[in-house]
Amino acid sequence: MKKYIFSILLPLLFVFSKGYSQDKLIDRVVATVGSNIILQSDVDMQYAQALAQGATGDAEKHKCYLLQQLLTQKLLAQQAAIDSIEVSEAEVDDDLNRRMRYMTQQFGSKERLEKFLNRSVLQYKEEMRPNIAEQLKAQRMQQTIVQKINVTPQEVKRYFESLDKDSLPYFNTEVEIGEIVINPVLTKEEKEQFRTKAEGYRQQVLAGSDFGTVARLYSEDGSAPYGGDLGFATRESYVKEFSAMAFKLKKGEVSPVFETQYGFHFLQVLERRGEEVNVRHVLIKTKPTPTALARTKEKIDSVYNLVKTGKMTFSTAAALYSDNNETKFSGGMVMNQQSESRSTLIPVDALDKALFTSIDPLKPGEYSTPQQFTDPRTGDVGFRFNFLKTRIPPHAANLDQDFAKVQEAAQMDKVNRKLSEWFEMRRLNTYIHINDDFGTCDDLKIWTKNSELATK
Structure with a gap:
């Protein structure tokens, strides 16, 4: 399927404020968007962070890409100001805290991070605050542009028929699985x-x-x-x-x-x-004792026997007994977290090892025996058993088996076209100038085509 054309904003790309290292930067304006400017240091700082996260390849091409992201952010943020779109201080704080937690994990400790930044975390957060606020406003503006876009079944069919049949994606084995989870409760x-x-x-x-x-x-x-x-x-x-x-x-x-x-x-x-x-x-954190684990094993064995003998349906048992709030109200069915449409079809290579081992021997309609497991996200220990509802063998994309995925791709395509139209209209009506140093960036040439005449 076609990929998103617009990875408009970079929510995990951290913008380093001026002076992130000992080296002095001689700053200059590299681009102008309406009444806003983008500095060389803005681009260099984003590139420094990309390198810190393991980016490789041609430096100039990467900086061209980063400047394109900054141009996009400025256009969206300017429209957000016109439309009175705001973000609260709490939202900015939450985003800053999330970013700093991630960066601390990357560097191993707060002290190492502060040494790299050449300033305290608190000082750095305050320097980052205006840029983060602008990013959040730009993200909200983008969401406003595309929030009412939907695709009809007929549009999905037309989209699929427009694809090159010789290059349709090939999907690995997919499964629909349910789970009932019971966590230990301590006295x-x-x-x-x-x-x-x-x-x-x-x-x-x-x-x-x-x-x-x-x-x-x-x-x-x-x-x-x-x-x-x-x-x-x-x-x-x-x-x-x-x-x-x-x-x-x-x-x-x-x-x-x-x-x-x-x-x-x-x-x-x-x-x-x-x-x-x-x-x-x-x-x-509280941790289950051996006695609590034994009580939990006894309880899940009892629920398993009710389901296995047909005395209670799997979906009813999930609603009554499962401690997983993400699945208990959907009949116990596990959602594909990587799917925008929240499909229940999950590629087997996306399952964690323990879950794959549990359902691999099953035939559709069968249940695994209850087993102790550790949640890979939280580290919490519990017991679960699984239900294999469907197993779809590897196959080339088709509408009958893959409607949800084709619908998601068609939606993305429609969103991209809407965003393209929006940006083209704003570009033509906004003064945009890019420094000649970026003249070799093919992807940036469209930004200045006719736009420098916008305010003349």
């Missing part, structure tokens, strides 16, 4: 050891230990490299128990230990800003 007595552990760390803080150091050393949350700092967030950003505690304390106060679905926490309020609060916390 109050079994949880006490984890509460006690969290309380011990809290007492260290109350006795004078630095909260951030305790969080970095002992917290089992992804915020640990940041000293437990979660940045500014609204009430809705957290589960209710965490939110209730975060918004009732005063600045500097340390909470008692409290429980959420993630385990036992204690937190400290760093700052309050209207309906947003900045806190840091320590999390100690």
Whole structure:
């Protein structure tokens, strides 16, 4: 199928602010879009980050591509301003925090990242804030342009018939699978050891230990490299128990230990800003004891027998007993996370090893026996058994078996054409100038065709 023409914005490409290294940059304007400018440092900084993430190949071609992304962002952001499209400070904070968590993981520690940036993480985040706000506005503008686009079945058929039949994609084996997951539930007595552990760390803080150091050393949350700092967030950003505690304390106060679905926490309020609060916390996750695992195995065996003997349908059992909220309300069926249309057909090579091993011996209509597993995303331990509904052998794309995928490709094609029309209209009515140094970039030539006459 045709791929997206417009990878308009780069949500995971981090823009380095000026002075990201010891080297001094002599800055200059390399492009003008309406009343906005793009600096050489903007392009170089994006390229530096791309290199840090392992990019290879021709440097000049890559910089041409990055400048095209920046031109696109400027056009969208300008229209967003005209249409009064805004993003909140909380949204910018969330995006910044996500990016910084990713970058910290890439560099291995906050200290290594700060050494590379030649500044503190807090300073860097403030320097990044205007650019991130512009990116988010541009993304929202793009979503507004295409949000009402749909394709009819007839349009899907016409799209498929327009494809070159000699180059249709070949799909690997695909399956439709269901799952029933039951997670261990600990008794109050079994949880006490984890509460006690969290309380011990809290007492260290109350006795004078630095909260951030305790969080970095002992917290089992992804915020640990940041000293437990979660940045500014609204009430809705957290589960209710965490939110209730975060918004009732005063600045500097340390909470008692409290429980959420993630385990036992204690937190400290760093700052309050209207309906947003900045806190840091320590999390100690609860882990299933052998006794809890045995109880869970007994429960899932019982549910499995109800389904296997026909006393209860798989979908009913999933709705009643499964602890996976992503599947229990869809009859237990697992969705293809890589599909825009949320199809239930999943390529077997996209399954994790444990799940593939579970369903590989099954015939359609059969169930695997209950097994203990570890969720690859969360690390949580539970028990599950699977249902194989459908297995589709490898085949060339066709409408009968692959309508959902063809529909998704047709939708993308229609979105691309809409975006092409939008950009062409804005380009022709916007003054755009690109420095001659980028004159060898073929993909950039269309940007300045007739556009420099726009304001003359």
